[in-house]
Amino acid sequence: xxxxxxxxxxxxxxxxxxxxxxxxxxxxxxxxxxxxxxxxxxxxxxxxxxxxxxxxxxxxxxxxxxxxxxxxxxxxxxxxxxxxxxxxxxxxxxxxxxxxxxxxxxxxxxxxxxxxxxxxxxxxxxxxxxxx
Numbered sequence: 001x002x003x004x005x006x007x008x009x010x011x012x013x014x015x016x017x018x019x020x021x022x023x024x025x026x027x028x029x030x031x032x033x034x035x036x037x038x039x040x041x042x043x044x045x046x047x048x049x050x051x052x053x054x055x056x057x058x059x060x061x062x063x064x065x066x067x068x069x070x071x072x073x074x075x076x077x078x079x080x081x082x083x084x085x086x087x088x089x090x091x092x093x094x095x096x097x098x099x100x101x102x103x104x105x106x107x108x109x110x111x112x113x114x115x116x117x118x119x120x121x122x123x124x125x126x127x128x129x130x131x132x
Contacts, residue, residue, distance in 0.1 A: 006033060007125050008099055012075070012118030014057075015127065019099065020075040022113050023106070026082075029075060030103040031063070031094065034128045039065040042094045047083040048105060054078055061104065063094070075118055078107035 007013070011021035017035035020027050036042065044064040054060050054074035061072045083105045086093060094102040119127065 007121045007128075009121045011099075012113075012120065013124035013127075014073065014075050014118055016057075016073050018073060018075050020118065025108065027076060027078065027107045027109050027113065028103050029072075029105050029107060030098055031072060032124070032128075033098050035070075036095050036098045036102070039063060039070055040067045040095075041065055042091045045087040045091045045094070045104070047085075047087065048080045050080050050082060052080045054080065054107060063091075072104060074107060076107065076113065077110040079110075080105055081108045082106040 008019075011019045013019050013032065017032045017038075018029055019032050020029045042063050042065050046062045046064075048054070048060050052060070054077060056075070056077040057073050059071045060074045060080070063070050063072060084103050086101065087104070094104075096102065
């Protein structure tokens with residue numbers, strides 16, 4: 001994506017730069033355009049195993065870029081229902097389409113998502129605007 005301050009309104013965000021949105025009974029999770037811009041070129045994704053239990057805000061996977069290794073956290077507690085296997089061969093999808101084809105995993109949440117889970121798009125935009 002071209003503008004890391006472009007933040008879709010149809011999902012929620014975490015302070016650690018993950019996005020998440022309900023999709024039926026599951027929650028789809030990825031990293032934001034701002035996060036992928038900070039990481040630069042993602043070269044490897046250590047995807048979690050399907051069936052792995054995740055604690056809310058617990059580390060679930062790592063991303064390796066040409067610049068650094070970064071943890072990705074579960075936005076809510078749940079069980080990994082699916083992973084984006086395309087990322088094993090094409091980790092660059094995270095840089096090319098972080099809000100679409102670059103999604104990371106799907107969670108079966110331990111409890112239904114509440115309307116106040118995470119940050120709204122406006123709150124997240126304010127957070128990244130205030131970043132040094």
